[in-house]
Amino acid sequence: MWLFGYGSLMWRPGFDFAERRRATLHGRQRALCVRTVHHRGTAARPGLVMGLKPGGSCTGIAYRIAAEHAEAVAAYLRKRELDHYPVYRESAVAVELDDGREVSATTYLPRAGHPDFLPGLSLEEQLEIVRRAEGVSGSNADYVLRAARALRELGIDEPAIFAAEAALKGRADSIDMHDDAGRLPG
Numbered sequence: 001m002w003l004f005g006y007g008s009l010m011w012r013p014g015f016d017f018a019e020r021r022r023a024t025l026h027g028r029q030r031a032l033c034v035r036t037v038h039h040r041g042t043a044a045r046p047g048l049v050m051g052l053k054p055g056g057s058c059t060g061i062a063y064r065i066a067a068e069h070a071e072a073v074a075a076y077l078r079k080r081e082l083d084h085y086p087v088y089r090e091s092a093v094a095v096e097l098d099d100g101r102e103v104s105a106t107t108y109l110p111r112a113g114h115p116d117f118l119p120g121l122s123l124e125e126q127l128e129i130v131r132r133a134e135g136v137s138g139s140n141a142d143y144v145l146r147a148a149r150a151l152r153e154l155g156i157d158e159p160a161i162f163a164a165e166a167a168l169k170g171r172a173d174s175i176d177m178h179d180d181a182g183r184l185p186g
Helices: 067-082 123-132 140-153 159-169
Strands: 002-005 019-036 047-064 088-097 102-110
Touching: 002 088, 019 102, 019 159, 047 088, 047 102, 047 123, 047 140, 067 088, 067 102, 123 140, 123 159, 140 159
Parallel strands: 002 102
Antiparallel strands: 002 047, 019 047, 019 088, 088 102
């Protein structure tokens, strides 16, 4: 079983895997286009997390899960990706691994027409939402800044996310930046 991660699954998979490869999905592009009212927002102040909208391509991480762990990992991911995000649907997609192999992988795609799928937002509209949102997992701005850092560490060029990061850093003085263990640096 292969999984394709393009958001937090890239830097925080939460499961054991047998193989981890850079991979590209053609025909979809990463964007801050999924409304969240749980992890990075509330019903009163929704936030935005990454989703895949049509067009372009998206480089992410593909994980191969050993057969004996596939059922448990699938259950974990359905809970993580679908319980608080009814906008997503589990989908099989063809991804090209960095070694040239093409594999079928499970990923989570936003449902076209779902009210929480907002693929047409401008950068300014995204930032207006992100700057004011916070949920049970922290501020939406922290999510975007962590995503940009993870993409950069993985060597993935993502101009739209980097543009949001640059704009947020102009106002990030009040945002606590945590390391992966949740501690403040220094």
